[in-house]
Amino acid sequence: MKYDFLIVGAGLFGAVFAYEAKKRGNKVLVIDKRDHIAGNIYTEDVDGINVHRYGAHIFHTSNKKVWDYINNFAEFNNYINSPVAVYKDELYNLPFNMNTFSKLWNIKTPNEAKAIIEKQRKESGITEPKNLEEQAISLVGRDVYEKLIKGYTEKQWGRDAKELPAFIIKRLPLRFTFDNNYFNDRYQGIPIGGYTGIVEKLLEGIEVRISTEYKDFIKENPDIAERTVYTGMIDEFFDYKLGVLEYRRVYFEDERLDTDNYQGDAVVNYTQREVPFTRIIEHKHFEYGNQDFTIISKEYPVEWKKGEEPYYPINNEKNNALYESYVELSKTRSDIIFGGRLGAYKYYDMDKVVEAALECVERNL
């Protein structure tokens, strides 16, 4: 055994675990199948604009411990995410707040907004929401659902909103103030210079091998480490023997444009079903860039197939049950620790990944 830990995946979970393990005197090797570190938070500097290659990432948390921790590895700016939604030729503020409601219904006060939502909720007859559609209508009423949620959600997930779990829509704040902050969290920002730098710092002084597939590597080096931290897909690890977990993948069409400001916001959502992409990201706005050009990425969600990069676990009942049976199976492998968005099959935000990695360290080191 050459190493105490083999860490599979150089994303945020793997990098935090590696850093903490090394700090405690363990010998650590990190491998990643991609040709770069940082997993899906990877950002690439293109002539001064940090492009979020695997989709927009905005760090936000209410956990002071996590915020202080991540600030050891980067300086964060004061970016506040305030996306807008385009529906046909109409434009609305997100998340759902008084700016959205006043534009939609030509009203001024919270009481007027609440009354309209309450009326639409009553008309729908929903008392106990059982799926995303029912949850959305009972939270914000039918107008907001039809214009800003239904089309976006069905594109994003490739499924009818009635077949999706209610918790997904609860990620979004609903408030009756004129506040366009997409998150309710106490702390929020973008690391100045991009996310890749955070992972570089976490992995400083640690042996990392990129372009290295776990299955090939472990065949050639079966006794390389005492224990393995596996942050890839848990079902893939077990050769899909109990079945295949479902994921959504997104792909991006990037354009470099000869304008200093294409859309005036880092994130613009296109909520109409007929528009094939879900959103356009204009990367420079995350860091208040003043370049005389811009880079935009149109985001297209598609169903994931074996061999592709997974992005979003689809946490419906069927998949959650299958995941639980993989958890049972994993108990036969006490030498392997599963973690991260893929290993845990959870729709984690970055702060939850850091939290989970630190907890995992506490349990195992």
Ligand code: UDP
């Ligand atoms: N959502 C929506 N309309 C929007 C933005 C989000 O209906 O304009 C719904 C959609 O179902 C989405 C979920 O809210 O999957 C969570 O959105 P979030 O922005 O948190 O998704 P992420 O940034 O993780 O892709």
